[in-house]
Amino acid sequence: MSGEFDLIRRYFTWPAHNAVLGVGDDAALLQPSPGQQLVVSADMLVAGRHFFADTDPVRLGHKALAVNLSDMAAMGATPRWATLSLALPEVDEDWLCGFSQGFRALAEQHAVSLIGGDTTCGPLNLSIQIMGEVPPSQALRRDGAQAGDDLWVSGTLGDAAFALQSLLGKVRLTPAEASMLCLRLEQPQPRLALGTALRGLASAALDVSDGLAGDLRHLAHRSGLQAVVEVTTVPVSEVVQVLSPHPLYWQCVLAGGDDYELCFTAVPQHREALSALSLQLGLPLTRIGYMQAGNGVQWLEGGQPVDWELQGFDHFA
Ligand code: ADP
Ligand code: MG
Secondary structure (H helix, E strand, O other), rough: OOOOHHHHHHHHOOOOOOOEEOOEEOOOOOOOOOEEEEEEEEEEEOOOOOOOOOOOOHHHHHHHHHHHHHHHHOOOEEEEEEEEEEEEOOOOHHHHHHHHHHHHHHHHHOOOEEEEEEEEEOOOOOEEEEEEEEEOOOOOOOOOOOOOOOEEEEEOOHHHHHHHHHHOOOOOOOOHHHHHHHHHHHOOOHHHHHHHHHOOOOEEEEEEOHHHHHHHOOOHHHHHHOOEEEEHHHHOHHHHHHHOOOOOOOOOOOHHHOEEEEEEEEEHHHHHHHHHHHHHHHOOEEEEEEEHHHHOOEEOOEEEEOOOOHHHHOOOO
8 A cells, every 4th residue: 555655656757858857846847949839738537427437547548648649639739748637536556557557658659748747535537737839820720710621530530439339238349340449439549740740731620529510610610610521521440331320320420529530621722732641641631521601510411411410529518
């Protein structure tokens, strides 16, 4: 059994390469790169709401950081520092060891230093603050889309939502399919290389965390435009493709959440550059529609407007 400080030392202290002073003092000291803007975001994961309490702790450590890194990717930022605030119902050494391992592996992969946090006793809650950098006026914001811009999305949508349906017993998958989709739910890969590469190419961007329907509405609103989406062009994985007759298909693909792909707009002149970028990154980039005057999201199926009331995830709805 270890106390609070022993626990912080054992599981959440490792060399912070990017910091002047990391874990262990009253506060950390950071030296931002000269001329860069600081980009800051926070995300909280609550047991029973964002994840099942019995989720593999290694994957949970990864995911808690990944969802924060995804916000940096969406801003076109390079992540540099993170803080971790934990409420733990008890000291479970195996859990802490796994969580710390998953968190640290992803942090080191992206050269992000854990520079502090807080540890307290309470219902399981993981709060991370992420800090990164971006050159002035190059951040990818939600409000930059122009009428006539193409609308793009990375990777595939709906995998995580169908993984959740499978865990809830609402869709039947083979063990191989289930584990492939669960990997997408539990170990999302933040699209950081894409985010920085989109500087100067994308006019607006956000990450798809609450489902395309809900998130796209934010981008449209902030840009003062309407997003038009041809639903048959929305990219899905082979596993999800096969599920297309399922009654929850469009709900999962367009409004399921937990995708952590990037959705962005760009002028049509950038189509070739974006195809080349897709090849270079080994990541599908798919044109799913365009922006026009108006508001909200207009869904088209085979060119015909469809009146779908798709809601993104909203904790208070
Ligand atoms: P204080 O009481 O001054 O707020 P704490 O005793 O809470 O400081 O924390 C001691 C040090 O450990 C601080 O540097 C703090 O940032 C760090 N720390 C606490 N919890 C965590 C955690 N879960 N992960 C990383 N660092 C942590
Ligand atoms: Mg103090």
